[in-house]
Amino acid sequence: MEAESQTREQKYAADLTSIKEAEARIRPFINKTPILSSDALDALSGKRLFFKSELFQRGGAYKFRGACNAVFSLDDDQASKGVLTHSSGNHAAAVALAAKLRGVPSYIVMPKNAPQRKVENVKQYGGQIMFCEPNLPSRESTAAKVMQETGAVLVHPFNDGRVISGQGTITLELLEQAPNIDTIIAPISGGGLISGVTLAAKAIKPAIRILAAEPIGANDAALSKAAGKLIALQEINTVADGLRGMLGSLTWPVVRDFVDDVITVEDSEIIEAMKLCYENLKVAVEPSGAIGLAVALSNGFKNHPAWKDSTNIGIVLSGGNVDLSVYGIHPKDDE
Ligand SMILES: Cc1ncc(COP(=O)(O)O)c(C=O)c1O
Numbered sequence: 001m002e003a004e005s006q007t008r009e010q011k012y013a014a015d016l017t018s019i020k021e022a023e024a025r026i027r028p029f030i031n032k033t034p035i036l037s038s039d040a041l042d043a044l045s046g047k048r049l050f051f052k053s054e055l056f057q058r059g060g061a062y063k064f065r066g067a068c069n070a071v072f073s074l075d076d077d078q079a080s081k082g083v084l085t086h087s088s089g090n091h092a093a094a095v096a097l098a099a100k101l102r103g104v105p106s107y108i109v110m111p112k113n114a115p116q117r118k119v120e121n122v123k124q125y126g127g128q129i130m131f132c133e134p135n136l137p138s139r140e141s142t143a144a145k146v147m148q149e150t151g152a153v154l155v156h157p158f159n160d161g162r163v164i165s166g167q168g169t170i171t172l173e174l175l176e177q178a179p180n181i182d183t184i185i186a187p188i189s190g191g192g193l194i195s196g197v198t199l200a201a202k203a204i205k206p207a208i209r210i211l212a213a214e215p216i217g218a219n220d221a222a223l224s225k226a227a228g229k230l231i232a233l234q235e236i237n238t239v240a241d242g243l244r245g246m247l248g249s250l251t252w253p254v255v256r257d258f259v260d261d262v263i264t265v266e267d268s269e270i271i272e273a274m275k276l277c278y279e280n281l282k283v284a285v286e287p288s289g290a291i292g293l294a295v296a297l298s299n300g301f302k303n304h305p306a307w308k309d310s311t312n313i314g315i316v317l318s319g320g321n322v323d324l325s326v327y328g329i330h331p332k333d334d335e
Helices: 003-007 016-026 039-045 063-073 076-080 090-102 116-124 136-150 161-177 192-204 220-227 252-257 267-281 287-296
Strands: 048-053 083-086 106-111 128-132 183-187 209-215 261-265 312-317
Touching: 016 063, 016 161, 016 192, 039 048, 039 267, 048 161, 048 267, 048 287, 063 083, 063 090, 063 161, 083 090, 083 136, 090 106, 090 116, 106 116, 106 136, 116 128, 128 136, 161 192, 161 312, 183 192, 183 287, 192 209, 192 252, 209 220, 209 287, 220 252, 220 261, 261 287, 267 287, 287 312
Parallel strands: 048 312, 083 106, 106 128, 183 209, 183 312, 209 261
Antiparallel strands: none
């Protein structure tokens, strides 16, 4: 299906126009991230791989694109009361950073088991943290309370057209840097990243293939796609702390209608992909960020009908906020 003609009827949360507007709005603030490549990883996969390295984005993850677009879309009056979000990490830091650049306060609701590296990131950008229980009802009720008390505007991590449009700017850069890409593999959780990437990609290059990469222990998107309706999981279990969310009302329609398929991998494959990124690309990628490579190397992809038609594959390395202990490095607390 051709994305742009559909979105003109306001059927989806973003379209190529809103994504181009986002690109112009956030350009002064974001990093244009490089494409990395490795002959060794090309040989291992049997394909040409183009790694869109969003771990070099400000805040250490692509999330800054969407947060920045949302925060700078607000008029002065709205912005003056500050912005609020609930997030396990990367979006939280991104909102805090965007608010700091806009000169307004940010209130961040985080689960108390969020990785330390991500908590530090939010503090570093001046975000005011409120910890909650690690479940959705607790996150939402804490956020509602803060919103009532402060009048801050909610910037949802994925179910927000401004956020989705910001994430879509990745595609504008990627297809300019590597125009011959025929397939894009990107992580999926709440679906903000894949929705923006997909709506832009299918509008610019309708024949492009989009594969979503999901941990088997958080496979709501794979199950929903197979069933043709939104399916919620009762239990989630994955090392990829950024991929523990579930699709929302704005992202599911894009995944249902435009994402070609969702491919799942085991946590062990994600860890192996992190290691391969470190060894071959010389970059520290967090588990959620490395899953695209894990999928590219998986049997799930090699046995998929898309395999034989995929030659030049864009892989979104979505973030690099990884605790060094994963690499066996344990910095002392007082250093
Ligand atoms: C590094 C990283 N990659 C991917 C995702 C998934 O993004 P989305 O929820 O938009 O699907 C997240 C979400 O937090 C993330 O932090």
